[in-house]
Amino acid sequence: MMRKTLARTAIAAAALLWMIPAAEAQTATAPSTTARIVLVHGAFADGSGWRGLYDVLTARGYRVSIVQNPLTSLKEDVDATTRVIERQDGPVILVGHSWGGTVITAAGVHPKVKALVYISALAPDAGETTAQQYEGFPPASEFVIDKQSDGYGFIDLQRFKAGFAADTNDADAAFLRDSQVPINMSVFGTRLTQAAWRTRPSWAVIAKQDKAFGAGMLMHMAKRIGAKITEVPGSHAVFMTQPKAIARVIDSAAQDIGSAPSVAKVR
Known part of the structure; x- marks a missing residue:
């Protein structure tokens, strides 16, 4: 009888030891409910400009992915963004700067996307084009685009810092100027077929010294979409120069959709 009892105990112990690693593996691979942040850059820049915001967000416990838009067409930029969204294993907060706002407006209808954050976007x-958003507002005098013979545009080199990056130092402004990614200017005439802000909660960060848009244009768009608005000092390069302020807005969005990481802190 004693032998049978000991045998059963040994079998039970072995089974338990077998189950523990399996349970640990299941816990390790189970997707978190914490929001995934997907960052979408605008025209004339690439994803490297998000580095400061990436560092702040990842320190707070977020998983962050950065889209590299080809800037060749609205469809191709939306496709690039959708590929990154598809890779996420939790609810997505989609963040767009400038032209990236148009991209997230189109791509944000993806079912994984739960919130939109517009950064001077x-x-x-x-049914509207991006170009129509400029109608009725004064031209941005410091923001001058040189259109090339192939239809792509660069920001004028002499006015780059004043128009795009006035609150950066000379070295950073020069690097941004000389590493510009041109955009196919025809994208501004492409009509959207859907607008995610109509079905997703939205937040907007507006740089008060942004010279890329006419006075009042950013505020008008943000109010029209019903965004929760935060104004900050800064140029059009606010996505680089105000990472902590932007991170606080993303924190608010994550808390609103119930997917903020437990370690996130407002700093």
Whole structure:
């Protein structure tokens, strides 16, 4: 009898030891409910400009992915963004700067996307073009685009810092100027077929010294989409120069959708 009892105990212990690693593996691979942050850059820049914000967000416990838009067409930029969204294993907060606002407006209808954050960004409606958003507002005198013979545009080299990056130091402004990614200017005439802000909660960060848009344009778009608005000092390069302020807004969005990481702190 004693032998049978000991045998059963040994079998039970062995089974338990076998189950523990399996349970640990399941816990390790189970997707977190913490929001995934997907950052979408605008025209004339690439994803490297998000580095400061990436560092702040990852320190707070977020998983962050950065889209590299080809800037060749709205469809191709939306496709690039959708590929990154598809890779996420939790609810997505989609963040767009400038032209990236148009991209997240179109791509944000993906079912994984739960919130939108516009950083000095464009926000057309379905049936509208991006170019239409400029109508009725004064031209941005410091923001001058040189259109090339192939239809792509660069920001004028002499006015780059004043128009795009006035609150950066001379070295950073020069690097941004000389590493510009041109955009196919025809994208501004493409009509959107859907607008994610109509079905997703939205937040907007507006740089008060942004010279890339006419006076009042950013505020008009943000109010029209019903965004929760935060104004900060800064140029059009606010996505680089105000990472902590932007991170606080993303924290608010994550808390609102119930997916903020437990370690996130407002700093």
